Amino acid sequence: MAKVKRKPFDKITGRFIPIMCEMLESAAYKALTPRQQILYIYCRNEEFHPKRFKPDKSDPKQFYFNEAIWSDKIDPETKRQGYGLYSLNHPAHFYRDMDALIMYGFIKCIYPGATQKQRNIYKYSDKWKQYGTREFEILPSEMTKSLLNKREKQQEAKKAADLSALEEIFGTGDETAERKDRLRKQLENL
Numbered sequence: 396m397a398k399v400k401r402k403p404f405d406k407i408t409g410r411f412i413p414i415m416c417e418m419l420e421s422a423a424y425k426a427l428t429p430r431q432q433i434l435y436i437y438c439r440n441e442e443f444h445p446k447r448f449k450p451d452k453s454d455p456k457q458f459y460f461n462e463a464i465w466s467d468k469i470d471p472e473t474k475r476q477g478y479g480l481y482s483l484n485h486p487a488h489f490y491r492d493m494d495a496l497i498m499y500g501f502i503k504c505i506y507p508g509a510t511q512k513q514r515n516i517y518k519y520s521d522k523w524k525q526y527g528t529r530e531f532e533i534l535p536s537e538m539t540k541s542l543l544n545k546r547e548k549q550q551e552a553k554k555a556a557d558l559s560a561l562e563e564i565f566g567t568g569d570e571t572a573e574r575k576d577r578l579r580k581q582l583e584n585l
Contacts, residue, residue, distance in 0.1 A: 412439045423499040423526035431492045435501055437465075437478055438517070457505065459514045465489050493517075494542050500526055503537035515539055557582055 414436070418424055424432065441458040462468065467479035481489040496502045500522030508514045525531040535543060561578055 412436060412442075414439065418523065421523055421526065423501070423523040426499060426526075427495060428492075430488075431495050434465075434480060434489075434492045435496055437480060438496070438502060439519075442519070454518070456519045457516055458518075459516050460493070461514050462486065490539075490541060494539060494545075497538060497542060498533060499523055500531065500533065503533075504539045504542075505537075507538070507540045507543075509540035554582060 427435070438458065438460060441460065441464070442456065462477075462483070464477050465480045466477045466483050468477050468483070469475065493502075497504060500520055502517045503520045503522070504515050505518045506513075506516035508516070520537070522531065522533070535546070538546070558579060561575060
């Protein structure tokens, strides 16, 4: 029998986005909504886009994803058409989905620009690998301003619930006022 010559695989032409199978099968990726998964793919596209604006030329993993990119507007700096993922009438949908990508460990915010009315600068993260374990933690330095505000409100609500539980246990009489004040101070120090 004659040997059959095999053709070498055709080379991949054009742009593509590498995403690991381990990520697609992870619990963190499965916890994202389909819209958030698509947003992550478009964020990854920014890493390889030929017309992308690089916040830090020495670190290719940094990117920004401003209104001109996620809407269908034309970015004034790069002169490129946006993706049209979200409507300009509802920007909260975009920010909610970006916050979810941060909370599941796919990206982190390295520069929250909201306080200076500048762009947020993001960076890709591998924390999604630790999702569901004790080691998984999103630090405040990796959050956007909106996430920090949400976290602060949650902590205040927890303190208020703890204080109301103390009042139920100890009552509201004057005899326990000193004891409640000590416990309240201990809670505030946590």
